[in-house]
Amino acid sequence: MGVLQLVAKRLGLGAVTLLVVSIIIFGAVELLPGDLAQQILGQAATPETVKAMREELGLDRPAPVRYVEWLGGALQGDFGTSLANKRSVAEQLGPRFTNTLFLAALAAAFSVPISIVLGVLAALYRESVFDRIANVATLTSISSPEFFLGYILILFLSVQNPIFPSISSVSADMPFDERVYVTLLPAITLTLVVIAHMMRMTRAAIIALLASPYIEMARLKGEPRWKVIAVHALPNALAPIINVVALNLAYLITGVVLVEIVFVYPGVGQLLVDSVTKRDFPVVQACCLVFAATYILLNLTADVGAILSNPRLRHPK
């Protein structure tokens, strides 16, 4: 089976996955106690106004009917409007998702090269002081909760030494360099969080290969150690590394709500939390589907990458 066929098949399966995800999410939102009318009106709710709001929003109709209606719209690319503030979901999600992607891209631009280089170096100088320090430092940063890392960075880089702003209020009309500047602290926080996973996987994958006969052969040829690793070991270790990188990229997009809160960064995470709290189903659904699609696409990319990097998979018998 060629790569294209695989991509087509996986995309088809991905669409089915998204459908299942949307049903599960709809069910989960339905299971939550209280509905949008009660949550919006909060302490000020009276039975009368709750009833009127339910009727106005169509929440008094049975759940399957509402789901099918939503699905009908979604299949035509219309994700509906937020029940709470009547703004279109696309209009709300668009800028937020752009912000999230920007932050994820910035964090990835730091973390992916750093962790791969660190992983290669750690494998190269295995059991050395450098290896130990790199391991301890990255494991410490991954073991600390991300909001704690964020606060530490704010304390040193923005309160004691006012280098960066403590809140990242980005806006659409901001020039690129200024945007990078205000997003830097959250990006560094995320970098610290994801670096250990990728670095340790790179190191482990390379070390696992170092015992193989072909590496021994390369060494016996008299190749320098860095060349053995960079030219001979790394290409064969790429598949697991690509997988773990893809997994971490997905995390950078979907799992950053704590960092968003600490740095007041207007990303999708906060939008999702707010919408769940208020049972704003169309927005919850759209956010979750975007997240699910991110996972599906990144996993697919990882698999395609693994196939491309491995001739044996490219030409199956």
Added chain:
Amino acid sequence: MNTITRHSTTRRRFLQTGAAGAAALTLPMRFAHGAKKGGVMRMGKAHGQTVDSLDPGTHENGFTVAFTFGYNGYLTEIAQDGSLAGQLAERWEASADAATWIFQLRKGATFHDGRDITAEDVVASFNHHRREDSTSAAKPIVAPITDIKADGKHTVIFTLEAGNADFPFVPTDYHLPIMPSKDGKPDWQSGIGAGAYRIRNFDPGVRADLDRYADHWDSGRGHFDAIQMITIVDPAARTNAVITGEVDAIDRVDLKTVHLLKRRKGLTVHSVAGNQHYTFPMRTNIAPFDDNNVRMALKYAINREELVEKILQGFGVAGNDHPIGPGQRFFAKDLEQRTYDPDKAKHYLKQAGLDSLSVDLSVADAAFAGAVDAGVLFGESAKAAGIELNIVREPNDGYWSNVWNKKPFCACYWGGRVVEDQMFSTAYASGAAWNDTAWEHEKFNKLLVEARTELDEAKRREMYTEMQQILRDEGGALIPMFASYVFAASDKLAVPAQMSSDAALDGERWMERWSFA
């Protein structure tokens, strides 16, 4: 600095003359003359959600309230000294029974699109909350209005189901801005208002940007060129933002670290005693709370001073089991302050025929900051009286729909009301939707209706005092404390010495009242 509401004579005079049919003339409020103009004011707010909308019927949090006061105009407003002042309404008068009110609109006031504000806009704006299928949270507030009609371009006539001498206070409610009418319906979607600032950008749950509206009718308000209001929900992030100068002021200072914030140079922590109070409502129609002796036992089993000290860090005062704040006009100051007394609590338990009592108390920090801790402290102090409080920690999510007004004994907060009648009618009157203690008291309800139309101030005071006493000694709400509004502002701002106490940040009217120093 503590500012306490004092009702000026304006309102008193008005009450005497207004209902007699004479016109009560109020001049537009004058704010600090010579306040410096200009600058961009950046405010960090603890509230704001992505689900916020411009529909005034849904406004409920500190972000939307400040926002609506910034871009909208109101018929009347509460001045910094707690008195009533005219805004878009220039003057108003009542029929002899205070059941018909005629409001004269200010001529020359305009919406941000330049249109004149007319009686028709006022009618449409109020009908937004009144109509049958209204989803507005203000529906109960405007329910006593049976008819509203325009008489010419600048006169509006309200007809009430019964007399209410305090009616001109109703339009100060933040839910009731005057919006431009379009085919008889208010156009809230466009965000065009009549406030001192106009909306440039509103990103719900993130930020709002406003510019000064140059053609506003009152040049005495709105001193900043522009406003940036940013939602910063996380207390640590909010504190950092004001410390690092990312914003000029924040609300809801984290009381746990306020002593550290006070040390910071260039910042001032302000505290304004207000009417907001924290309560533990007991549903008086559910056993064992249907027995007043049990309620009294619990009221004596709570250590109020300890709660003020540990939960409010001293930023507040002990409550006396009624919802009227010490700064309010008819506050019963001679009513003895109830204190912690386990022996009395035991005495009341015995009266109820009980040796000991074990009840569940549902709490969550959604009710008020520190509600869970307050519940635990309450549980400890109640032990000495032979009362076992089982603290049930409820989820914050859905607290107002699933716990409050449902569970027999829980935690709650009230922002308070400037007018005594409003507070009582909202939360203690028979049949009120928000009567969270399910309280029915014949004498209380009778006094409530009588006091509303009573024009003799001394008699009125007597009635409201008696009502406070009834609530204190028989009511279902345990009200242990009144919390001050605590916020921090940069010294670059000129914060008025006297601030409104009806809401945080100068009654949330900081946009139009403050300026840079």
